[in-house]
Amino acid sequence: MTDSVPKRSGLNSLFQPRAKGVLLVSLALLIIAVVAVPWPLQPSAPTTRRFTMVSRQFEFEPNTIQVNQGDTVIITLTADDVVHGFFLDGYGVKMRVEPGQSQTVQFVADKSGKFRYRCSVSCGTMHPFMLGELVVGPNTTFGRAVALIGVVAIGVTVYLWKFPLREPGESTTEVRSKK
Amino acid sequence: MIDQSERLAIIALVLILIGLPIAIFGYQYGLRPALAGVRTIDIIAAAPEDGGFQPDAIEVQKGETVRLRFSVPDVTHGVAIAGLGVDLGHIDPGQVKEVEVTFDQPGKVTFYCNAWCSPNHWRMRGTITIIDPADPDAHRRIEAAPDPVIESLIEREMDIDAPHDAAISPNEPVSAAEGGPLVENYRADLPVDFFDPLWLQRQSPAEAFSVLKETLPNLTDAQRWNIIAHLWTDSLAESELTWAQTEYIKNCAACHGETGNGDGPAAAAINAQLATTAMNNDKVASFAPASPTMGATTEIYYAKLRRGGMGTSMPGFGDIFDTEETWRLAHYIWRLTFAPAKPSPQ
Ligand SMILES: [Cu+2]
Ligand SMILES: [Cu+2]
Numbered sequence: 001m002t003d004s005v006p007k008r009s010g011l012n013s014l015f016q017p018r019a020k021g022v023l024l025v026s027l028a029l030l031i032i033a034v035v036a037v038p039w040p041l042q043p044s045a046p047t048t049r050r051f052t053m054v055s056r057q058f059e060f061e062p063n064t065i066q067v068n069q070g071d072t073v074i075i076t077l078t079a080d081d082v083v084h085g086f087f088l089d090g091y092g093v094k095m096r097v098e099p100g101q102s103q104t105v106q107f108v109a110d111k112s113g114k115f116r117y118r119c120s121v122s123c124g125t126m127h128p129f130m131l132g133e134l135v136v137g138p139n140t141t142f143g144r145a146v147a148l149i150g151v152v153a154i155g156v157t158v159y160l161w162k163f164p165l166r167e168p169g170e171s172t173t174e175v176r177s178k179k
Numbered sequence: 180m181i182d183q184s185e186r187l188a189i190i191a192l193v194l195i196l197i198g199l200p201i202a203i204f205g206y207q208y209g210l211r212p213a214l215a216g217v218r219t220i221d222i223i224a225a226a227p228e229d230g231g232f233q234p235d236a237i238e239v240q241k242g243e244t245v246r247l248r249f250s251v252p253d254v255t256h257g258v259a260i261a262g263l264g265v266d267l268g269h270i271d272p273g274q275v276k277e278v279e280v281t282f283d284q285p286g287k288v289t290f291y292c293n294a295w296c297s298p299n300h301w302r303m304r305g306t307i308t309i310i311d312p313a314d315p316d317a318h319r320r321i322e323a324a325p326d327p328v329i330e331s332l333i334e335r336e337m338d339i340d341a342p343h344d345a346a347i348s349p350n351e352p353v354s355a356a357e358g359g360p361l362v363e364n365y366r367a368d369l370p371v372d373f374f375d376p377l378w379l380q381r382q383s384p385a386e387a388f389s390v391l392k393e394t395l396p397n398l399t400d401a402q403r404w405n406i407i408a409h410l411w412t413d414s415l416a417e418s419e420l421t422w423a424q425t426e427y428i429k430n431c432a433a434c435h436g437e438t439g440n441g442d443g444p445a446a447a448a449i450n451a452q453l454a455t456t457a458m459n460n461d462k463v464a465s466f467a468p469a470s471p472t473m474g475a476t477t478e479i480y481y482a483k484l485r486r487g488g489m490g491t492s493m494p495g496f497g498d499i500f501d502t503e504e505t506w507r508l509a510h511y512i513w514r515l516t517f518a519p520a521k522p523s524p525q
Contacts, residue, residue: 080444082296083255083269096269098255099295099444100432122272123254 020163027155034147046070055097055119056080058126066135069112073134078102085120088134096121109136217279219246224256224270224292227299232290235305240312241285248277256303257294257429261499269294282309285317289498295433298448301494326502329482339482340460340489345385345474349404353468355518358409361402370394373410380477384411385470408468408517411477414510423511426500431508434463434492439515441465449492461491466515480509 049071054061056079067073077086079097086095086103090111095103119130181189223233229252239245249258251270259266260280267276282288292303311317332339362369370390372378379387384407391403398406415423428437434449436442446463453462466472484505487495500508 078444079295083271083294098269098429100434100437101428102437121255 023155023159023162027151027159030151030155031148034144034151046072048072048074050074051076053077053086053132054080055084055086055130057082057124058119058130060086060117060119060130060132063132064135065132066137067109068137069109071109071136072106073109074104074106076102076104082123083121084123084130086117087120088115088117090115091134093117094120109134112136112138217244217246219248219277221248221250222305224249224251224258224303225253226256226297227302228297229253231303232292232305237305237307239282239307239309241282241309244279244281246277246279247290248275250275254296255294256292256296258290259293260288260290260307262288262501265290266293282307285309285311285314286321287318287498291499293429295445298445300433300445301430304498306498326482326485326497328478328502329486332478332482337479339479339486342460343383343471343474343476343479345383345470345472347385347388348469348473349401351401353401353404353408353517355405355408355412357402358405358407359413361398361406362409365395365398365406368395369406376414379410379414380481383474383476385473388473404468411513411516412510412518415507415514419507420511420514422504423507423514426504426508427511427515430496430499435466438519439466439512441467461488463492466512468516472516477506477509477513480512481505484508 046068049067051062051065051074053065053075055077065073065075075086077084077095077097079099079101081099083096083098086097086105087093090113091107091109093105093107095105097103113136115134115136117132117134119127123130218239220234220237222237223230225231225233237245249256249267249270251272251274253272255269255271257267257269258276260278263280265278265280267278270276286309288307288309290305290307292300294300296303308318329339372382372390373387384404387407387410388403391398391406395403427435433443433445434441436446441463442465443463450462464472483493484500485495485497485502487493487497496505496508
């Protein structure tokens with residue numbers, strides 16, 4: 001720790017007292033970028049994804065489907081026992097199926113996020129629990145979280161390395177003068 | 180002694196206790212029907228396990244107009260009345276649908292569920308008997324009339340339920356579309372029978388194939404099958420085809436499958452019982468171009484449709500479709516066999 005003082009004073013203007021502000025601001029910008037800038041990586045170009053889904057008392061199979069934003073989604077729904085419905089929150093996609101007569105809807109998954117689909121025709125006691133989920137990715141939340149932690153960790157390390165807290169006099173004046 | 184105000188209170192109480200029910204029931208059962216002018220019959224439509232239609236036997240007078248009001252407690256049902264062109268469509272739980280019908284002819288009509296609602300869905304039927312006060316036996320006479328086609332089958336000792344495996348069936352895809360031009364080309368060489376609707380409906384494709392093999396030795400087997408496919412699918416006009424398609428989907432596809440392959444959602448359960456019962460013919464029929472379909476005839480289809488299977492899961496539709504409609508469905512089955520609808524382009 002003691003030898004970090006001469007190191008700092010020996011560096012160029014980037015780490016001069018004024019540079020502390022520059023470091024903080026650029027760190028903040030980096031964090032904002034990681035959190036808010038649209039993820040540049042699209043795992044694949046938009047394609048058409050087809051799903052064959054079965055509805056029965058009281059479930060959808062599959063009950064989770066995942067697509068990428070921009071994909072064209074085609075769902076063919078069949079019913080196994082009684083008449084069921086399908087309503088996709090957020091997209092407003094709606095259909096009704098009867099055993100023996102499959103139904104198909106097509107839409108473009110242009111909104112990202114998680115969307116519930118539910119049975120929209122009362123089909124028995126457990127009907128309210130007949131649910132499923134459409135996940136429109138790419139799932140950037142995890143990637144962003146990792147990147148955020150990384151950026152913050154590096155930022156804190158650099159900050160502490162260059163402006164150690166061990167010199168109270170100097171750092172407090174710095175902070176005060178900033179304010 | 181009761182004083183004045185107490186007496187008033189008692190009178191008011193008695194008026195409420197007696198008057199209110201009288202007013203309510205009087206309105207419901209007296210005033211309202213009187214104002215409406217027609218008899219309203221409330222029918223609960225529940226899955227067969229839970230009682231089916233309640234009531235399921237209704238009597239009306241000839242010429243009477245009634246309002247049938249259907250409500251549904253469990254799952255979605257559909258209601259149609261055979262022969263009257265009434266189809267109320269789906270009725271969801273909590274929904275009420277009604278229809279006003281005037282019955283002009285003595286006889287019996289069947290109302291039935293036309294949305295698959297349970298493994299016993301097809302049992303969900305009810306009857307309306309129309310009685311002619313001037314001729315109280317009229318409806319019974321009409322009911323008892325035998326079906327001439329089934330009579331004729333019995334006369335010829337044809338067993339509707341006999342297995343009809345075919346000795347020969349196509350081993351490559353058949354095209355009714357390619358059969359059309361072939362029939363035109365060989366019109367002069369084809370036996371005259373091939374243009375006789377009665378002969379056609381009594382022949383199986385396999386039998387007709389054998390005839391073709393002798394009369395047109397120069398053709399390939401594929402060409403012969405294409406000719407048969409064309410002749411067996413040529414009899415329905417466009418509007419009849421649409422009708423049959425809709426009715427097939429509503430009434431048959433749950434068992435026989437959307438494309439007729441015998442793989443509807445209800446088929447698995449029926450076929451699963453095969454192993455556990457003595458019945459070995461209760462396997463949902465597939466209409467794919469193979470045996471035993473190649474050994475079937477249109478008139479056998481007709482008879483099976485009208486009468487139903489003998490102890491099998493195949494319901495009888497004689498009360499639901501009239502003879503002409505039954506022929507249409509019987510012919511439509513050959514469409515499923517030989518000219519399946521192209522999957523709609525996506
Ligand atoms: Cu439901
Ligand atoms: Cu039903």
